[in-house]
Amino acid sequence: MISISRLLCDTASPGDSLRYGDKSSSPKGIISRRDARPVVVWNCVRRCNLKCIHCYANADDDISSPEMSTNAGEAFIKDLADFGVPVILFSGGEPLLREDLFHLAALARNSGIRIALSTNGTLIDGEIAKKLSHSGFAEVGISLDGIGPNNDRFRGQKGAFEKALAGIRHCISCGLRVSLRLTLTRFNYEEVPAIFCLVEDEGIDRICFYHLVYSGRGDNLRSQDLNHSQTRNVVDIICRNTLDLHSRGKPKEVLMVGNHADGVYLYQNLKKSDPERARNVLDLLRINGGNNSGIKIGAVDNLGNVHPDQFWWHCTLGNVRQRKFGEIWLDTSEPLLRGLKDRKPLLKGRCARCQYLDLCNGNLRVRAEAVSGDVWAEDPACYLTDEEISISP
Secondary structure, eight states: OOHHHHHHOOOOTHHHHHHHOOOGOTTTTTOTTOOOOOEEEOOOOOSSOOOOOOOOTTTTSSOOOOOOHHHHHHHHHHHHHHOOOOEEEESSGGGOOOOOOOHHHHHHHTOOOEEEEEESSSTTTTTHHHHHHHHSEEEEEEEESSSHHHHHHTTTTTTTTHHHHHHHHHHHHHHEEEEEEEOOOOTTTGHHHHHHEEEEEEHHHEEEEEEEEOOOGGGGGGGGOOHHHHHHHHHHHHHHHHHHHEEEEEEEEEESOTTTTTHHHHHHHHHOHHHHHHEEEEEHHHOOOOOBBBBTTEEOOSSSEEETTTOTTTOEEETTSSSOOOHHHHOTHHHHHHHHTOOHHHHHHHHHHHHHHHHHHTTTTHHHHHHOTTTTTTOOTTOOOTTTTTTTO
């Protein structure tokens, strides 16, 4: 996860202590990469009222889809608190379909864990927004993948855009911090300027642009992923809009997710236009350390299976109903987890020879595996040229 707003504008945000070990935004001071506990994405339910074409969880409206019981969820949350997990992101499916969501969220918050929500937003009315606020959610992430009908096509439901927009407005009216989330594809990347306008007009605090991951139903969209030229273009557009908002006194937190080549690309551009700022950016990227799957982010699905991140549903490290999450997370006898925690010697191709490996950490391994069948192969979504990363063809 790359904070474009932090790198370009030096604006501090609540999550910076996790990304950059920022003392100013963490009461506990700097958290080292080695010692940090992971942010946990809990896909607490697989059911969903929508059927998005890029859903990594293959979620749908199957009401028979099993999930951890309330008692198991309580034990899991207490386990995470004991292990020192800083954040739980309640996700799905659609987490608002869990009847005990607010109970579990309150337990997590009262256990000292920061809580956030990832939702499609269509179920949030005024009453739900009040409950989210009273439960202490630090952030509500609402997914939109285009404007109007384009979003509805992604979501598989006519009117989904207007419902999600209403959900955003209800949350903001209750004082909740809202994060808009968008997955970039050829269907919607030209709407990025309109998305920035929406963020400004609606008073949304944060926006996350996700690169497409070939996982779940997202694997069916490979042919609609951006090519390298389009990716460069859209990153440039995102940077320009971020700077524009900042210059007009309307700063927003802007994040890029799923491709750490973004940080290197931004750094190289700054070296030409603002060398002093570039040096600061390089320091921040080194602290961040690149992709953190299996290191500072992990995931647990609706059945309690632990994964290196939310896109690795096909690889299970253990189950929290059988072993404590902390035991599973620290057990490096598991080959994949051991490799992800110290992956540099295992990487192949361009990734192994890249001079910026310390900034990227080999990027997204699950995407490399999806394309090549090899977890340690180079990530095909890296859009930097051989010359830019200083390797011979």
